[in-house]
Amino acid sequence: MLKFVKHHMETIAGIEVFPLISLIIFFVFFLGLFIYVLRSNRKQIDEISRIPLNINDESDELL
Structure with a gap:
């Protein structure tokens, strides 16, 4: 199989x-x-990273 693939790749x-x-x-x-991460807004990244940890009244109603 490898010889078959190698032959066709060479052609x-x-x-x-x-x-x-x-x-x-x-x-x-x-x-x-990498450039995007370096230039991104740190405050916005911190806010987004805390979303799963925020417990609000709306999520309590769904449970």
């Missing part, structure tokens, strides 16, 4: 570009995510 023209493209997409995505 595809320009296949050596695909690993490089996927590596670039990977780094660009996580670099963008």
Whole structure:
């Protein structure tokens, strides 16, 4: 099976570009995510992180 896949991969023209493209997409995505996290509003993140811990009257009525 491995010989079959390896043979067909070698016959595809320009296949050596695909690993490089996927590596670039990977780094660009996580670099963008890292920049987004660094530039985000800390106060808003703290408020959102406390949402599961807030107990209000509306949630008590549902139980």
